[in-house]
Amino acid sequence: MSVPDTWSMCLLEDVVEVHDELRQPVNAEERSQRVGEYPYYGATGQVGWIDDYLMDGEYILLGEDGAPFLDPTKPKAYRVEGKTWVNNHAHVLRGIEGLLTNRFLLHALNCTDYREFANGTTRLKLTQGAMRRIPLSVPPLPEQHRIVEKIEELFSDLDAGVASLERAKANLKRYRASVLKSAVEGRLTEEWRKEHPQTEDGPILLDRILRERREKWEKDQLAQFKKKGKEPPKNWQSKYEEPAAPGTSELAELPAGWVWATVEQVASNDDWAITDGPFGSNLKTEHYTSCGPLVIRLQNIGDGYFKRDDAHISDEHFAGLQRHAVVHNDIVVAMLGEALPRACLVPEEIPPAIVKADCVKVTVNGTACIPAFLMRVLNSQPTRRRSSLHIAGVGRPRMNLQKLRPLPIPLPPFAEQEQIVALVEERLSQIDSAEKTIDSELIRAKRLRQSILKTAFEGKLVPQNPNDEPASVLLERITTRGGQEQPKNTTKARKYAALRLKGGRA
Template sequence: MSELPHNWVKTPLTNIASVEMGQSPDSRFYNLNGDGLPFFQGKAEFQTVYPEIRKWCSEPTKVVERGDILLSIRAPVGPTNIAPEKSCIGRGLAGIRSETGISQAYLYYFFKNIEPWLSEQGTGSTFAAVSGQFIREINCPVAPTSEQARIVAKLEELLSELDAGVAELKAAQIKLTQYRQSLLKAAVEGSLTADWRTKHKPAETGAQLLERILQERRARWEAKQLAKFADQGKAPPKDWQKKYPEPLEPDTTDLPELPHGWVWASVDQLSESVRNGLSKTPNTDQRGFPIFKINAVRPMIVNFLAIKHIEIDKSEASDCWVEVGDVLATRYNGSVDLLGVFAMVKDVPVRTLYPDKIIRMKPVTGAGLGKWMEVCGNVGLSRKHLVARVKTTAGQTGISGEDLKKTPIPLPSVEEQKYALAILEDRLQSILELELPLEMAFKQSTAQRQNILRAAFSGQLVLQNPDDEPASILLERIRAERAAKLELKKPSSRKAKVSV
């Protein structure tokens, strides 16, 4: 940063503002019916400028006034909002109020400027946090009062223009997302390939394909059972084939009629196996075999960089390596939007295991069927089935293996699947090519915002006026006013007379 203008000063925050550290009241004083003051706990309630009021507190401990800056001081450190009215704050927040002569808006934008730096300052083994002393000692560049007003006005002008541009980018992004979802939905409902069906007669219908898959599924089970008997040196017992576990069928009671030649199937019917992964706790220091984190699975994406490691014997890992064609689904996730989403393994750059919180489906006929299951599982009635069966147990939001096995999959012929997937691949690539410039524009707007803020607090955004009262005189006046207030608060030195 260049040197500050000559009539600016740099001083610790404590010299120009008061800092109120939050403290969470007893939970018995919380309520959702508007009794007491709005109660804010941290970043989770923050919005663009003002936090969302979700609860109230009838017996507040730490209170901020309307317009005070709310600074998140733990998990994460740095984000800011403004108190919309007199409020109670919990220990995840600090309230900051400027002294007379220091613009509250100027101070708010200053914290917006240093947010990236603040985000790296937190310490702690459980979660990142900063102390009240740390906040009070933050060095703040102080401009003359009149210049503060000019800076705020210029910032609001430039940032409002930037916000308008970002709003347009977000609108375009939403439209692309909606188009992508409508495209996927059209594929699994058959409207995407309606013209194709009028001109082509496939070699087998969806019902015939399902029958072939079920026969292959049973044949593979029998082959595995015979292999086990052989390894044990035993002859197959009488009627051993009767122990074949029939796959769960979809409940078609409320499902709509499918296009001609299609049939409803279940995930279980289409999969050779559906099973959870390893339940042993992984580590983060790269000891043992790589194993996926939960966030490795996103709709139609498997991220081989999102891994931890696990120390187990090779024999324990033998059946938990992912392979090309496997379809993975998240069994647990804090967000319902990411719970139960499907993603097919399209490549295996590094041999990797999958954990207990992910379910692996092995499509009977391989990657071709896996691609179709991947699309269906993320949209339409298949997705609706999963979302409707989300359960919360012991604080964890998840879906059961049985509910996932029963997930209905609309099944057309192989030829129609291939045609629909080819159209999807082409159009999804076009969407991606439109999304990449948007992502670049978002990054550029973020960088531009930081450049504007950086210029503001280095004295480069507006012109200096030599007639402005220097900030040094402003600080002296703040010190004098504080001293005067302190003097008024001191108790009288006279001793009270005692009557006898």
């Protein structure tokens, strides 16, 4: 890389003080008993608070391990000041006074290519030895100040733009939720209802599907008696189990022509219309293969959309798990994690597949409820608010199958369901398009940030001043007088750290 003549190419160790002797890790259990007023830092930033400090001043912390070394859009270094504590996952650096400013060092480290210096198989690590060999282009000291001032001016403008984009994205998220809320509460189709009176309203629709459900059960029972050559026993119809009905005492009033139903009431009358995935030995790690039928897992279930992240089992194993199989337009529901229930439709192009544990498939009675409508109802805020009463677990919220079956859902006439689905899809499509535009702009902002740094460290961001003392002259003068090199023996520093740990003062 070409830089101005007044700049000098150095190794990092030539222009910084390395203060790794000040680092001291404290495990999470001990920190929980020592919470205090001082920030506790790790590889990528603050990770907690502690009751004492080891450093007092301005330092640059550079990740040793756990930092995003291969992602040029993410910072690997950050600045701290005041009384602080840092663990052993970050290097502690400070520019040599009069030669390198800390703020210039910070931006330089966040523009560095670490591919030749960070190594490791599962977790990249930047050793102190490798860090010391990182090359650094050092401009004259006054130019460093001008560069930093310009970078921070441009970054401030960029940050303001990013904040505006993030606010717009948050507003879209709220708008998405409000669209679903108005849809499931009947406000979205309020005008439509006035112009389209229905001959089969929600209550009539629900009565019909419950009647048809019972009739099918009785027909199947009679067929089984006949097949066995037996006469139906007395009161055999009394063994029929009605699907769970909603308790409506605490439910909101619905628009005219709507009725409260449950997930089970609008599900298909098939034996395994609502079922969760196989547990235990029925589906183990060794059952997974490189190809074959899919296993739909939690990571496949987006909030209203299906995410491809394929896992497979063999055709033979799939044949034994048919009760868990899904088909196009089945609803798959995540029962573990945040924002429950979380549901999406099984797409048309999906190959043979089953659901995994903590996922539920719902096959909908297509004459009673449109699958896309039920999916949107499950993802709406009113449904999630009702579901929250039945969710267990703090760290990993979980909802079980027995709570999903009787979950209350609003049921409008079938034609109105169609209209709701069409209106919701139209609005959500507009939101999706706006979100994609915002995401593109956010990516562009990250790239622009890197472009600013690249331009700065090529010497092209601010003009050079011929009156500035060249960095080479300054470096030579500091080197000649002994500079501010750190002593190889860090015993004194380690004793200082030990005193701090014991609550004393150096």
